[in-house]
Amino acid sequence: xxxxxxxxxxxxxxxxxxxxxxxxxxxxxxxxxxxxxxxxxxxxxxxxxxxxxxxxxxxxxxxxxxxxxxxxxxxxxxxxxxxxxxxxxxxxxxxxxxxxxxxxxxxxxxxxxxxxxxxxxxxxxxxxxxxxxxxxxxxxxxxxxxxxxxxxxxxxxxxxxxxxxxxxxxxxxxxxxxxxxxxxxxxxxxxxxxxxxxxxxxxxxxxxxxxxxxxxxxxxxxxxxxxxxxxxxxxxxxxxxxxxxxxxxxxxxxxxxxxxxxxxxxxxxxxxxxxxxxxxxxxxxxxxxxxxxxxxxxxxxxxxxxxx
Numbered sequence: 001x002x003x004x005x006x007x008x009x010x011x012x013x014x015x016x017x018x019x020x021x022x023x024x025x026x027x028x029x030x031x032x033x034x035x036x037x038x039x040x041x042x043x044x045x046x047x048x049x050x051x052x053x054x055x056x057x058x059x060x061x062x063x064x065x066x067x068x069x070x071x072x073x074x075x076x077x078x079x080x081x082x083x084x085x086x087x088x089x090x091x092x093x094x095x096x097x098x099x100x101x102x103x104x105x106x107x108x109x110x111x112x113x114x115x116x117x118x119x120x121x122x123x124x125x126x127x128x129x130x131x132x133x134x135x136x137x138x139x140x141x142x143x144x145x146x147x148x149x150x151x152x153x154x155x156x157x158x159x160x161x162x163x164x165x166x167x168x169x170x171x172x173x174x175x176x177x178x179x180x181x182x183x184x185x186x187x188x189x190x191x192x193x194x195x196x197x198x199x200x201x202x203x204x205x206x207x208x209x210x211x212x213x214x215x216x217x218x219x220x221x222x223x224x225x226x227x228x229x230x231x232x233x234x235x236x237x238x239x240x241x242x243x244x245x246x247x248x249x250x251x252x253x254x255x256x257x258x259x260x261x262x263x264x265x266x267x268x269x270x271x272x273x274x275x276x277x278x279x280x281x282x283x284x285x286x287x288x289x290x291x292x293x294x295x296x297x298x299x300x301x302x303x304x305x306x307x308x
Contacts, residue, residue: 008275011291012266014205021201022100022130024048024093024121025060026107027114029137029190033106034058036187038194040201046096048117062096064089068112075119075157093124100125101209104197105134105162108170110147115154122162131213133200134162135193140170155221164216166224166305168192172247196224199261199303203291215287218257219307223248230299235270238302239277248306255282257307259289264300266292274302282306 021043025034031047031054033039045060050071055063066074066089074087097103103125107118118134125132136158139147158165173185173192180188204212216222225248227241243250260278262271275290293303 006285006287008272008279008288008290009211010268010271010275011203011208011289012268012271013292014203014208016205016207018042019101019201019204019206019209020099021197022046022097022103022125023197024103024105024118025058026105026117026121027111028054029108029111029114029186029193030106030117031055031058032186033190033194034060036190036194038191038198040198043201044096044100046093046121048093048113048121050113064093066113066117068116071113071116071120075116075123075154077123090120090124090127093121094127097124097128097130100128100130101206102131102133102200103128105132105136106193106197107134108137108139109154109167110139110143110151112150115151115158119154119157119161122158125163126161131164131209132162133197133216134158134165135168135196136165137168137170137189137193140174159220163213164222164307165220166196166222168224169247175246196261196303196305199291199293203261203293208291212259212289215257215259215289216305216307218287219255222305222307224303224305226301226303228299228301234264234300235274236277238300239274239281242278242302242304243281245304248304250282250306253308254284255286255306255308257287258282259291259305261291261293261303261305262300263294263302264296266295274300278304 047060105118105121107114109115122132225245229237
């Protein structure tokens, strides 16, 4: 994709009908997200875990049990074999994903079944020809080195096989609400992980997904943050706030692509102005999609997903 200041692409409503989606909850975090009911109602639900008890009460169409060692060995198969299922487990998962436009892998990296399960899910999505979009948390800074090292290895594997890998630091919650109890922090993080899934499915249709897939694939890893403004000049103010985000870190990292999910005014000119303002903030005019994701009573809320 060229970085020669292209015009933002505007999606005011999903084109071509709603996407057929699959939600794959991987490990404890992913299964909790499936259980908590914040994902869209429509879509295939698949749970992957090495602990059957974790999935016992889940409302999932398919529950898949594999040992953590099996998931890890399958996940680390060479990316050269990406179009071929690496095991019977992966083949079964790929068959379950057939017909889905997009598969969301939901996981916490650093554990045993979650991160490796997400890699296997991304490989299966590739075999089934759907888009594989992983939304994953990374460990709190206070967590041990072994967990961090494992999370880094899982992220490297995901970046090889998923079309898009959105990484959300658990520390984001502690930074925004430092006094929140740790058990509450995990529940809030699960809600944060579910939010980009809902926004994408609200705003992107079957005729849009190819363009979105190409855009997000331009970056190896994605970061996310939101900003809102309920006074005048919201398009400029929100772009400026996102430019200062520590989680996007646009001042020290070069954005390769971005998609802005806009809740609020959906007029074409407003969306275009927002896109141009954010493009200036990135400093390099990266390829950009601005998608209307619903109304608000007042002002704008914009969630930026940026590829690096």
